[in-house]
Amino acid sequence: MMKNNIDQILKDKLGEMSSAPPAGMWSKIESGMSQAAGAEQAFDQAVKGKIAGMSQNPPPGLWAKISATVGGAQIPFYKTALFRWVAAASVVVVSLFVWNMAQNDVNHNNIARKPADISNEKPVISTGKPDNNLHESVTLKQPAENNASVKIARKQPESNNAESIVKHDKSNDAEIVKTPVAIQKIVRKENTVAERITVNSFDEDVSTAAMNDNTALMTEAPVKIITGVEAVAVKQIDDLKNKAVVAEVQPVVNEEAPVEVTETQTENEPEKQIAETVENKEKAIDNKIEPVTNTIPRNPRNINKYGVGLTYSPTSVNTSVNTVSRHDINLSFVYQNFNFIADLGVGVGLSSEDAVYEMKYKRYEFVKMQFVTDSLSYKYDSTSQSYIPVPYGHQEKVYDDVKYSYSAEAVTSYTYLNIPFNFGYQKDMKHFSVFAKLGINYSLIISKEVKGLLELDNQSTLTSIDYPVRTRYSNSISYLMSVGGEMKLTESFALSGELLGSYYQNPFYEGVDKRPYALGMRFGLTYYFN
Amino acid sequence: MLSEAELIKRCLDGDADAQKQLYERYAPKLWPVCLRYAKNKMSAEDIMQEGFIRIYKYLGYYKGDGSFEGWLRRTMVNTAINYYKKNLKQADDRNIDFVYGLKNDDVDAVSKMTAEEIVSVVQTLPDGYRTIFNLFVIEGYPHKEIANILGISENTSKSQLSRARVILQEKLRKIYNNDEK
Numbered sequence: 001m002m003k004n005n006i007d008q009i010l011k012d013k014l015g016e017m018s019s020a021p022p023a024g025m026w027s028k029i030e031s032g033m034s035q036a037a038g039a040e041q042a043f044d045q046a047v048k049g050k051i052a053g054m055s056q057n058p059p060p061g062l063w064a065k066i067s068a069t070v071g072g073a074q075i076p077f078y079k080t081a082l083f084r085w086v087a088a089a090s091v092v093v094v095s096l097f098v099w100n101m102a103q104n105d106v107n108h109n110n111i112a113r114k115p116a117d118i119s120n121e122k123p124v125i126s127t128g129k130p131d132n133n134l135h136e137s138v139t140l141k142q143p144a145e146n147n148a149s150v151k152i153a154r155k156q157p158e159s160n161n162a163e164s165i166v167k168h169d170k171s172n173d174a175e176i177v178k179t180p181v182a183i184q185k186i187v188r189k190e191n192t193v194a195e196r197i198t199v200n201s202f203d204e205d206v207s208t209a210a211m212n213d214n215t216a217l218m219t220e221a222p223v224k225i226i227t228g229v230e231a232v233a234v235k236q237i238d239d240l241k242n243k244a245v246v247a248e249v250q251p252v253v254n255e256e257a258p259v260e261v262t263e264t265q266t267e268n269e270p271e272k273q274i275a276e277t278v279e280n281k282e283k284a285i286d287n288k289i290e291p292v293t294n295t296i297p298r299n300p301r302n303i304n305k306y307g308v309g310l311t312y313s314p315t316s317v318n319t320s321v322n323t324v325s326r327h328d329i330n331l332s333f334v335y336q337n338f339n340f341i342a343d344l345g346v347g348v349g350l351s352s353e354d355a356v357y358e359m360k361y362k363r364y365e366f367v368k369m370q371f372v373t374d375s376l377s378y379k380y381d382s383t384s385q386s387y388i389p390v391p392y393g394h395q396e397k398v399y400d401d402v403k404y405s406y407s408a409e410a411v412t413s414y415t416y417l418n419i420p421f422n423f424g425y426q427k428d429m430k431h432f433s434v435f436a437k438l439g440i441n442y443s444l445i446i447s448k449e450v451k452g453l454l455e456l457d458n459q460s461t462l463t464s465i466d467y468p469v470r471t472r473y474s475n476s477i478s479y480l481m482s483v484g485g486e487m488k489l490t491e492s493f494a495l496s497g498e499l500l501g502s503y504y505q506n507p508f509y510e511g512v513d514k515r516p517y518a519l520g521m522r523f524g525l526t527y528y529f530n
Numbered sequence: 531m532l533s534e535a536e537l538i539k540r541c542l543d544g545d546a547d548a549q550k551q552l553y554e555r556y557a558p559k560l561w562p563v564c565l566r567y568a569k570n571k572m573s574a575e576d577i578m579q580e581g582f583i584r585i586y587k588y589l590g591y592y593k594g595d596g597s598f599e600g601w602l603r604r605t606m607v608n609t610a611i612n613y614y615k616k617n618l619k620q621a622d623d624r625n626i627d628f629v630y631g632l633k634n635d636d637v638d639a640v641s642k643m644t645a646e647e648i649v650s651v652v653q654t655l656p657d658g659y660r661t662i663f664n665l666f667v668i669e670g671y672p673h674k675e676i677a678n679i680l681g682i683s684e685n686t687s688k689s690q691l692s693r694a695r696v697i698l699q700e701k702l703r704k705i706y707n708n709d710e711k
Contacts, residue, residue, distance in 0.1 A: 039637075043695060044667045046640035047648060051566065052668050054645040058561040062575055063553055066582045067546070321590050356588065360678070367683060404681035407612055 082316060086499055086521060093485050093499070097427070097434045307334040307528035309343065313500060315520025317351070319508045326351040326518065328418055334526055341435055342423040349416035349443060357410050359453055362401040363460040370398045403463070410452035414472070416443045422480060431488050439480035441502065445472065477505040482522060496524040534598055541589055549586060559599060560606045565649050566664050567610035569657065581609035607669060611679060614657045639706035651701045658682075659694035666691050 309332045317324040330347030371393055378387035422439030456462060484498020502518045532540065532551060540548035561578060568574035585605050592601050640648065652660060661680065665671040666687075673691075677684040 040692075040695060042637045043640065043699065046637045047652075047698070048667050050640060050643070050648050051562065051645045051652070054562040054649070055558045056562050056565070056646070058557045058564075058578060059571075059575065062557075062578060063550065065575070066553065066579050067550065069579065069583055354587075356584075368685075402681075402683050403678060405678045406681065407608065407615075 082314070082520070086519065089497060089521065090499055093434060093483060096432065096485055303337055305334075305336045305528050307336075307526050308332065309334050309345075309496075309524045309526035311345070311347075311496075311522050311524035313520060313522040315500060315502070315518040317504075317508070317516050317518040319516040320512055320514035321509060322353055324351050324353045324508070324516075326520075328416075330418055330420055332420070332524075332526075334528070336426065336528075339426050339428070340423070341426045341437070343421070345418070345420045347418045347420070349418050350413065351416070352411050352413045354409060354411055357408055357450070357453055357465055359406040359408070359462070360403065360464045361406070361454075361456055361460050361462045362403050363457075364399060364401050365459060367398045367400045367402060369395045372396045404460075406454045408452055408454065410450050413449045413451065414445050415447040415449075417446050418443055420480070422482070424482075426486075432485060434483070434485045435498075436483045437480070437498070439482070441478045441480055443476045443478070445474040448472075471510045472508055473506060473510065475506075476508070478502040478518070479505070484522070486526070492528050494526045494528065496522075496526065498522045498524075535594075538589060538592065538598070541586060552585075553582060556599065556602050560602060562645075562649065563603060563606050564610060566652055566668065567607070567614070567661060569653055569660070573613070577606070577610045577613050580613065581606040584609055607665075611661060611665075614661055615680070639702050642706065643702065647705065648702070651698060651705065654701065655694055655697060659690050659697065662687055662690045663694040663698070 311328075311330050311332060313328040313330070315326050315328070317326050326349055328347055328349040330345040332343040332345030334343045335341070371391075372395070373391040373393040375392045376389040377392060379390050380386070381388045418441055420439060420441040422437045424435050424437030424439075426433050426435040453465075480500065480502045482498040482500045484496055486494045486496040488494050498521065500518075500520045500522045504516045504518075507514060508516050532548065537548055537552055537555070541552055557578075560581065561574070564574040564577040564581065565571070568577055585602060588605070592598065652663065655663060658680075662676055665676045665679070666673065671679070673684045673687040676682075676687045680687070
């Protein structure tokens with residue numbers, strides 16, 4: 001009790017005491033500070049001068065380590081696995097395309113290889129009358145042409161001048177050596193006759209003859225389109241055997257009815273195949289019923305076909321700033337009519353890109369211990385002959401906002417809404433087709449997410465994030481170009497693969513002029529409604 | 531020899547030869563930076579490796595503003611800072627009342643030592659001291675910016691710099707005195 005009272009008295013007495021420090025104290029302090037600062041500066045300069053401009057070679061093996069890992073950071077597209085796949089797929093697609101074209105040209109080449117042999121021949125059926133000497137019938141059908149039939153027939157004799165018409169058919173029983181016609185396109189008019197036929201090796205006169213009399217002749221002339229014919233006949237002259245062929249377009253009675261077909265003749269075994277067909281025809285010619293030699297399965301992608309498809313497309317988008325990996329999944333409505341194909345879709349896309357983010361935040365936290373003066377007592381200083389204050393107090397924790405910055409490499413993910421439209425040309429084969437497409441795609445960024453940044457706790461407040469990657473435009477339009485192939489799995493399902501290139505209408509980032517381009521692939525599964 | 535602009539362009543195209551050429555041209559300048567920020571040679575190699583990967587990866591961000599060597603140096607410094615950032619926070623010392631003094635003799639000691647000797651002494655500093663010393667003395671960053679970069683208070687930066695100086699002074703003095711004997 002007594003002690004507390006004394007303390008209180010001393011506190012009251014000394015608490016308000018004031019006394020000036022000794023004269024010259026400040027100059028001593030200032031001088032000391034100045035000397036200290038000068039020494040620090042000199043030391044700093046000395047160290048900096050020694051090591052700032054220092055140059056020293058790194059250890060010899062360091063480049064090997066760096067070069068081994070640099071590959072993932074900056075690989076040109078032509079060195080990527082994607083490119084190798086694209087290149088391999090290109091070779092396959094081009095090979096299939098060339099093979100298909102070669103198959104289509106077989107007949108034309110067979111005919112054209114000996115132009116001299118037939119160039120001197122006059123039209124066998126020059127009068128426009130049917131080849132009456134012939135009595136055999138054969139049906140020719142290109143594999144890629146469907147729902148229509150073309151017949152090459154030998155007519156029953158109807159007149160006495162048959163001998164003069166078929167001048168070179170000495171045996172009067174001509175053989176068919178090879179398919180002399182290449183029908184590239186037949187558009188059926190209602191369900192009766194062919195409206196247009198493209199025939200190899202017909203000249204103008206022959207086409208006229210064919211138009212008039214349902215017959216035509218083969219000469220050395222190049223491809224000729226004959227319109228408006230109901231039938232066409234073809235005669236092929238062989239320089240040794242005087243073989244002849246007459247072709248006639250027959251009406252197709254029913255669209256759903258099976259049509260007769262003979263595979264495209266090849267040089268290796270044309271006679272055997274034609275002979276089989278001829279044999280069938282012979283049996284059927286009397287009662288005018290078309291024999292069935294082969295039935296074409298209904299082609300799911302030919303005339304006015306509709307379908308739905310699901311596509312997945314990985315692409316690598318090259319901007320002037322970085323390379324963005326993008327993945328799109330689209331649902332498409334597909335339309336096909338002969339060689340024309342089109343699709344309109346909707347889907348989502350995902351892309352991600354690496355970037356270094358500078359994240360600034362402040363956190364309210366303990367900063368330091370601070371002495372808080374509760375009272376002052378005074379002590380007599382004999383040197384200055386005055387009282388100097390002696391503080392009494394306690395240590396207190398000081399809390400304040402402390403600013404932090406956090407630098408991290410984070411992944412930014414974007415989600416897009418896609419609306420693609422494509423159209424193109426398709427070359428159909430029996431189980432496979434190749435196509436080329438042009439298109440346009442509209443993309444809209446619908447969400448953005450950054451992964452890898454520091455997650456702040458409750459005591460922290462985000463103040464800013466610096467984005468080294470420039471601000472993205474939310475809309476983009478890209479022009480697409482693709483080539484690929486489609487393989488029929490069943491009559492309804494088909495699997496497709498294509499090489500895809502696109503060029504963007506607008507840049508990716510604000511402040512960047514260069515427009516990106518993308519390379520990639522597209523895989524699809526399509527269901528066709530029969 | 532390729533010009534700087536051509537070298538950058540070819541590196542951006544992914545030319546491996548150009549990447550190596552860029553390394554060979556600038557590595558002697560950047561290696562000492564790594565040594566200064568690292569506590570030992572092994573860590574310096576890690577920083578150098580990571581730094582060059584970042585350089586190649588973000589080369590597209592260099593728009594030609596300022597010197598290319600300066601950009602490379604800043605990238606390497608940032609890499610070094612990130613490398614030690616976790617340790618820096620752990621070693622954060624908020625006592626700002628501790629003050630050391632320096633003597634003018636220490637400047638003489640420094641001037642008579644080789645750069646390699648000084649760097650080896652700098653490497654012995656604790657991570658936080660070493661980083662702040664490098665940023666302030668060599669790179670010339672003000673304390674406010676250092677505080678922002680490292681996520682510490684300005685006073686902490688100041689106090690750790692003072693401690694770094696004193697530790698360096700003591701160590702350099704010892705080496706210098708041994709050399710004198």
